[in-house]
Amino acid sequence: MKALVLAGGAGTRLRPLTHTSAKQLVPVANKPILFYALEQLRDAGITDVGIIVGDTRAEIEAAVGDGAGLGIRPTYLHQPAPLGLAHAVLTAADFLGDDDFVMFLGDNLVEGGVADMVERFRRERPAAQLLLKKVSDPRRFGVVELSPSGEVVRLVEKPADPPSDLALVGVYLFSSRIVDAARRIAPSARGELEITDAIQRLVDDGAVVRASLLEGWWLDTGKKDELLDANRIALASLERRVDGAVDDASELVGAVVVEAGARIVRSTVRGPAVIGADCLVVDSFVGPFTSIGARTRLEATEIDFSVVLEDCVVRGVSRMEGSLLGRNVELTRTHRRPAAHRFLLGDHSQVEIEEGR
Numbered sequence: 294m295k296a297l298v299l300a301g302g303a304g305t306r307l308r309p310l311t312h313t314s315a316k317q318l319v320p321v322a323n324k325p326i327l328f329y330a331l332e333q334l335r336d337a338g339i340t341d342v343g344i345i346v347g348d349t350r351a352e353i354e355a356a357v358g359d360g361a362g363l364g365i366r367p368t369y370l371h372q373p374a375p376l377g378l379a380h381a382v383l384t385a386a387d388f389l390g391d392d393d394f395v396m397f398l399g400d401n402l403v404e405g406g407v408a409d410m411v412e413r414f415r416r417e418r419p420a421a422q423l424l425l426k427k428v429s430d431p432r433r434f435g436v437v438e439l440s441p442s443g444e445v446v447r448l449v450e451k452p453a454d455p456p457s458d459l460a461l462v463g464v465y466l467f468s469s470r471i472v473d474a475a476r477r478i479a480p481s482a483r484g485e486l487e488i489t490d491a492i493q494r495l496v497d498d499g500a501v502v503r504a505s506l507l508e509g510w511w512l513d514t515g516k517k518d519e520l521l522d523a524n525r526i527a528l529a530s531l532e533r534r535v536d537g538a539v540d541d542a543s544e545l546v547g548a549v550v551v552e553a554g555a556r557i558v559r560s561t562v563r564g565p566a567v568i569g570a571d572c573l574v575v576d577s578f579v580g581p582f583t584s585i586g587a588r589t590r591l592e593a594t595e596i597d598f599s600v601v602l603e604d605c606v607v608r609g610v611s612r613m614e615g616s617l618l619g620r621n622v623e624l625t626r627t628h629r630r631p632a633a634h635r636f637l638l639g640d641h642s643q644v645e646i647e648e649g650r
Contacts, residue, residue, distance in 0.1 A: 377485030398463030404509030
């Protein structure tokens, strides 16, 4: 069995962060989101992995490389434009050949991995096997309607009037029949070849299409709040490790990782939290569910439930929470008069100012 991992999307919902970075490489617990999918595939015994790449191809290839560090053998497949998930399948047709495969969206996280799902597919051999999750707003997703006996009867992409509350999770298992089905569909109203239409073609052909309900969590990390939730969940399983330096005036509480070269000076870090390599944390408080990227400097700052990427400087910020800072951000407090906020912000930025400040 092979795998097809989609890592070519533009990440418009995470802008401005993704103007300069692939959304699949945004870190969760200081590890790129994409790596979680690749590791779950490896743990399911699948090492032959096709990775769909787009405009951020060079960045994805630089991060994954030859796959040796992740225990996989990657093949990079360029999709010239994001024309739908079924189009990605067609892009990978030569790589997939006649093999069964798992299709995994590279910015999705699922609890428990995919090993059980893969084993069931190998045992039962349907044409397709879908993973579903009950959601509060199915209009945002591909939605599946099941018969009273639990069979897949209809799929609709982002419906205005959803036939159920069962959303397609970003993990699919297919036989090679899906490639032929994708060749026999037309673009949707939004100009894409939808995977829901290709699966519907299998259903209409009388093929066996099965579904199972995901009981654990599923996170599509395409938005800030979802990414922060993913970071919280990933950090919850953290085990304490201190490879950096912590002075006697500092305190580490709970599951805290301090990477090599990092220094904690007169500060408190309350876990779960991770401090990246070569960071400096001085006279600061780092609260639970916070990831600090490599070479970042925190001074006289309080921060929790946040993700800070590499090479940032945060100085004199009395309280910051629920925040996502991209690479090379500088956030400081000034004592100049007249007192004023001064910003340099990219497109699609979001800033909240404390009332009365």
